[in-house]
Amino acid sequence: MRESVAKALGQVGEPALKPIVNTLNDPLRERGALIVLEHLPVLQVSEPIRKYAKDTAMKTAHYHDLSNDITPANDRLHLLADSIHDKAHYYGVNALRALGLLRDHESISIAIQNLKSREMSQWAYALETLESLGETEIVKPLLKLWESGEGVSGAVAAHAQKKVDLTKLLHDEDSWLRACAVFASSPNDHIKLIAESDPDPFVRAAAQAILNGDAMTKTLATLSMMERILFLRRVPLFGELDSTDLKQVASIAVERMYTDGAMIATQGEMGEEMYVIASGEVCVKVAKKEVARRKAGDCVGEMAIISREPRIASLIALGDVRTLCLDRKRFEGLLRERPETCLAVMKVLCVRLKELSK
Numbered sequence: 001m002r003e004s005v006a007k008a009l010g011q012v013g014e015p016a017l018k019p020i021v022n023t024l025n026d027p028l029r030e031r032g033a034l035i036v037l038e039h040l041p042v043l044q045v046s047e048p049i050r051k052y053a054k055d056t057a058m059k060t061a062h063y064h065d066l067s068n069d070i071t072p073a074n075d076r077l078h079l080l081a082d083s084i085h086d087k088a089h090y091y092g093v094n095a096l097r098a099l100g101l102l103r104d105h106e107s108i109s110i111a112i113q114n115l116k117s118r119e120m121s122q123w124a125y126a127l128e129t130l131e132s133l134g135e136t137e138i139v140k141p142l143l144k145l146w147e148s149g150e151g152v153s154g155a156v157a158a159h160a161q162k163k164v165d166l167t168k169l170l171h172d173e174d175s176w177l178r179a180c181a182v183f184a185s186s187p188n189d190h191i192k193l194i195a196e197s198d199p200d201p202f203v204r205a206a207a208q209a210i211l212n213g214d215a216m217t218k219t220l221a222t223l224s225m226m227e228r229i230l231f232l233r234r235v236p237l238f239g240e241l242d243s244t245d246l247k248q249v250a251s252i253a254v255e256r257m258y259t260d261g262a263m264i265a266t267q268g269e270m271g272e273e274m275y276v277i278a279s280g281e282v283c284v285k286v287a288k289k290e291v292a293r294r295k296a297g298d299c300v301g302e303m304a305i306i307s308r309e310p311r312i313a314s315l316i317a318l319g320d321v322r323t324l325c326l327d328r329k330r331f332e333g334l335l336r337e338r339p340e341t342c343l344a345v346m347k348v349l350c351v352r353l354k355e356l357s358k
Contacts, residue, residue: 002032010039021045024052034097042101053098053138056091061141063088075230076184083180083243092142099138115146175200176244182206183226187213225250228324235276237299237344245338253324258317265315271304272328280321285314292355303352305331306345
């Protein structure tokens with residue numbers, strides 16, 4: 001959609017320049033604006049684009065430093081640290097894309113792709129390309145984000161020495177970071193104020209959940225949205241997704257509860273749903289013979305919706321079971337939009353095929 005709009009605006013030409021450049025200041029549309037500018041004659045607006053690149057590079061450094069200041073003592077703080085790091089990466093890529101509008105676009109585009117790789121050699125090549133540009137004010141703040149060559153968790157663990165002031169993050173312009181900061185906080189008057197007045201309903205809900213504390217988790221029949229996200233981070237199938245993508249998965253997943261002995265899925269039926277086990281245990285039976293047991297964090301039923309063939313096994317609850325359910329349409333949409341999930345699916349399918357061969 002964005003590419004199609006970008007090409008259409010590119011045909012408009014010069015009259016579209018100033019409105020699109022102004023859109024760079026809108027966090028919800030800046031990535032789309034950068035795509036459009038690739039199709040427009042940008043030399044006459046090079047100064048505001050350069051200023052945007054400099055400002056965005058400084059934001060990258062700011063969020064990178066924040067992520068390294070957090071001690072990930074628990075899963076909630078780890079989610080916060082990773083989310084801040086993802087934000088730094090987002091701004092870093094935006095700064096490079098803006099720079100690519102003014103300098104060697106092809107080389108910078110290749111560098112961006114290489115920075116997404118896990119291969120150190122490709123990282124080194126990308127960093128060498130960026131350093132050769134000579135754009136010190138823009139490139140220098142970005143280098144420390146990538147120069148260590150570590151993954152998110154590695155970078156956080158290696159540099160985590162002191163605790164960040166969560167109060168600042170509770171007022172961040174990014175609503176997702178505010179929600180993560182709330183989720184990592186303890187109940188206090190500040191959280192109470194956020195629950196009442198934050199402009200984002202998701203942040204208010206996260207704050208309310210913190211204020212309700214253990215009483216809420218014991219009485220609610222469903223997982224809160226932040227708890228879902230925290231859980232999905234530990235599921236191998238979604239391990240390659242960043243925090244904002246996990247938020248999307250969590251929002252489309254439907255929670256299902258099953259009592260002991262309940263039939264979750266039946267062998268031979270057409271599978272229209274897959275399940276991620278949140279708690280409990282599921283027995284996998286083929287022709288009434290138990291072939292496997294799945295526990296919390298495992299996915300079941302995914303082979304039927306991928307192959308579009310009848311289910312090859314029945315799924316039965318052992319004790320009380322809680323699952324997060326994704327239907328075929330939404331799961332296939334996730335695979336199309338997030339190719340990194342496809343690799344995780346292939347790994348899971350390889351394990352399943354080995355089990356079947358035994």
